[in-house]
Amino acid sequence: TDVNSASIGIELDNDGHTPFARAQIDSLLRLLADECARWRIPRTQIIGHEDLAPGRKVDPGPLFPWQYLADHGFGLWPRGMLVDPPATFDPWLALSNVGYPLDNPQAAVRSFHHHFRGMDAGTLDDQDRRILYALTRGSEPTVQP
Numbered sequence: 001t002d003v004n005s006a007s008i009g010i011e012l013d014n015d016g017h018t019p020f021a022r023a024q025i026d027s028l029l030r031l032l033a034d035e036c037a038r039w040r041i042p043r044t045q046i047i048g049h050e051d052l053a054p055g056r057k058v059d060p061g062p063l064f065p066w067q068y069l070a071d072h073g074f075g076l077w078p079r080g081m082l083v084d085p086p087a088t089f090d091p092w093l094a095l096s097n098v099g100y101p102l103d104n105p106q107a108a109v110r111s112f113h114h115h116f117r118g119m120d121a122g123t124l125d126d127q128d129r130r131i132l133y134a135l136t137r138g139s140e141p142t143v144q145p
Helices: 022-039 066-071 091-098 105-117 126-136
Strands: none
Touching: 022 066, 091 105, 091 126, 105 126
């Protein structure tokens, strides 16, 4: 209930409509490496404000380069080929297991889309199911264009 006592917030200067500058992201990578080492934070636990509080927070938004961070070892990102999940796959349970609170499902989906697809939408589609399946099955699939 008191995430500020158990987390570190990093603010980046961005208007939400402009791509993040490479120099800014490279500085962030250095800071994340230092903070993860210093505080023994698992690199997979790097998330955005909107991942933690969908609907209440909107940053860092759909232009944030999550895949670039993941390529440098931070956060979650699917790797490899995406495959269709089995018919019994529950995307809502997967969304919750990835860490999205579901008290506002449409906001959770929008935040998920910002993070994993760089787009703004409020409903799950087949590509979302593939991504969620990849994130929750323990493999390393990659989003294909």
